[in-house]
Amino acid sequence: xxxxxxxxxxxANETHEAIVxxxxxxxxxxxxxxxxxxxARDPFSGWMGTEMTKAQAQAKLYWLINVAINRKAGVPDVxxxxxxxxxxxxxxxxxxxxxxxxxxxxxFSTPELNTRLKHxxxxxxx
Numbered sequence: 001x002x003x004x005x006x007x008x009x010x011x012a013n014e015t016h017e018a019i020v021x022x023x024x025x026x027x028x029x030x031x032x033x034x035x036x037x038x039x040a041r042d043p044f045s046g047w048m049g050t051e052m053t054k055a056q057a058q059a060k061l062y063w064l065i066n067v068a069i070n071r072k073a074g075v076p077d078v079x080x081x082x083x084x085x086x087x088x089x090x091x092x093x094x095x096x097x098x099x100x101x102x103x104x105x106x107x108f109s110t111p112e113l114n115t116r117l118k119h120x121x122x123x124x125x126x
Contacts, residue, residue: 022068029061 042052090109097105104122108114
């Protein structure tokens with residue numbers, strides 16, 4: 001009997017090797033968490049080879065499972081605007097400005113803090 005099952009969602013255009021690689025990554029995380037090892041090299045760290053603890057591996061495994069489920073459902077891997085590094089950097093700068101009382105703040109980088117902390121902004125009438 002012929003297997004005619006089709007892959008749905010984002011996996012529809014992926015090769016069998018890419019899907020197997022994802023499965024092997026999930027299995028690697030499961031094996032590390034079940035082992036006696038306390039630390040392991042993070043497979044996503046690239047050439048830097050940073051290590052991770054079991055708690056960090058557990059968090060990353062939850063994230064990977066969530067991504068796999070979303071991909072199967074057809075939800076693309078697009079990170080939100082608030083997770084981008086430029087937004088995070090601007091938010092840190094805004095927080096530093098907002099928490100320094102004697103600093104003159106002319107504008108905030110993020111639109112959310114511009115509206116929430118409008119009273120902290122320096123205007124020409126002040």
